[in-house]
Amino acid sequence: MNAHGVAEFVWKDIRPSRDSGNLLVYAGQTCWILTGIVAAATIYSVVRAVQRKKQPLWLGxxxxxxxxxxxLTFSGGGSGRFITIAGLFAAxxxxxxxLxxxxxxxxxxxxxxxxxxxIExxxxxxxxxxxxxxxxFGSSWWGLLGAPLAGAFVGLLLALFSVKYAVDQIIVGVVLNVLCLGITSFLLGTVVKDTPEWNSISYSLPVYEIPLLADIPFIGPVFFRHTIIVYVLYFLLIFLTMMLFRSRWGLRMRSVGEHPKAADTVGINVNRTRTLNTILGSSLAGLGGAAFTIGANAVFTENMSAGNGYIALAAMILGKWHPIGAMxxxxMFGFASAIVDFLPLVATNPIDPNxxxxxxYIVTILAVAGFVGKSRAPAAENIPYIKS
Incomplete structure (x- = not known):
């Protein structure tokens, strides 16, 4: 594999095709130019670090x-294969x-x-x-109902032990992760094995194209050709951000997480607020889990989440406990996963899996170095509130 020949970028759609709008670049020269830009930006970043100046987002x-x-140019140069940018971003x-x-x-x-x-x-x-x-039940809509209910039940157990009985929240969370893995593995190897039709892709969610918006070059295929889980996510991100910082409910949430004693003195039931919101948040994670199966046209396999819950937790911390920042x-993590699957499709020669x-991990290190400054968790997290 080398950076010779021409690399052809398809940016309008996820389906590769010969089009006058495709971007053709000489692979070798383009790689050198891009490398020069990266080197210059890196040197400037090091200079700012030495001067103890904050790293701006645009520099990262x-x-x-x-x-x-x-x-991408290095991998696809001279291969004769399309580099579908829209497809990469949709993935x-x-x-x-x-996440x-x-x-x-x-x-x-x-x-x-x-x-x-x-969360895992x-x-x-x-x-x-x-x-x-x-x-x-023969309908993907039942799956959309069952997934958040299952997540909410795990959240109820988390709230029961950590809020009511004041057990260390991290220990409870780890135990619940092991419990969920054990239960799903057991049911998969017994009940579902005996009735394999209960693990069928026949009832996966359909892909909906939003009229007019789906026809916009690049934007349409990336954002408006998905299942209902993705469209619900768009709404939830906006709604949760507004409610968290512009509503009485959000103010109560944040006050309970920052200073529960002060919240209690003004009449807020701290433990009830914690319990209800833990169940609510857990139901969102359960709904996200449905994206692995009915949202991706895939059957369930053992340990299917494969650590994504921990990555989601890291994303929340990197996003500084803000819905948009976490998104x-x-x-970023999703892009890293997508590019791992994408590169073998465009490379001329097999790429070393290692x-x-x-x-x-490289993307994560660069993102942490370039984007994340000092962050502070809610002051009262993992501290049980016992009313005196």
Whole structure:
């Protein structure tokens, strides 16, 4: 594999085709130019770091974007294969959907002072319940109902032990993750194995194209050709952001998470607020789990969440406990996952899997170095409130 020949970028649609709008670049020269941009931006970043100046967002993007484009150009140069940029970004959104739901669950729970380590388990039971309900009742809409209910049940257990009985929230979360993995694995190997029709892709969610919007070049295929889970996510992100910072409910949440004693003195029931919001946040994670199965036209497999719950928790922290910030971090992780699957499709020669496995971690390191400054968790998280 080398950077010779021409690389052809398709940006209008996810379907590769010969089109006058495709971008053709000489791979070798383009890689050198992009490398120069990355080197200059890196040197400038080091200078700012030495001077102890804050790293601006645009500087991080000036390192990440040319680096990614150079890698794609290097892989696709001279291969005769299309580099579908719209397809890559559409895959990014698909990969990021369960992460964004999980990070929103973390925001809701931790804003009231409950550390939700159990996001991993909630995604897992949501994925399992979503496809089982859809297959049992013959409709994907039943799956959309069952997935958040399963996540909410795990959230109820989390609230029961951590809020009512004041057990350490991190320990409870880890135990619930193990419990969810054990239960789903057991049911998959017994009940579902005996009735395989309960784990069928026949009732996966259909893809809806939004009229007019879906026809916009690049934007349409990336944002407006998805299942209902993605469109619900768009609404939830806006709604949750507004409610968290512009409503009485959000003010009560944040006060309970920051100073529960002060909240109690003005009449807020701290433990009830924590319990209800933990259940609510967990239901969002359960709904996100459905994106693994009925949202991705896939059957349930053992440990299907594969650590995405922990990545969602990291995205929430990188996003500084803000829904929009968490979404941005989740998209970064989703892009790293999408590009790992995308590169073998455009490369002339096989790419070392070990090199591909490094990509998400490299992107994470660059993002943390370029984007994340000092962050502070809600002051009362993981601290049980016992009314005196």
């Amino acid at each position: 993007l000036l390192v990440l974007l040319p680096l990614i484009l150079a890698f 990014t959104i698909t990969a990021a959907v369960p 964004i739901y999980g990070s929103m669950a973390g925001v809701v729970c931790e804003r009231v002072g409950v550390v939700n380590i159990a 388990g909630q995604l897992l039971v949501g994925a399992f319940t979503g496809i089982v309900f859809a297959s049992m 941005g971090a989740a998209l 090199l591909l496995a490094m990509i998400p």
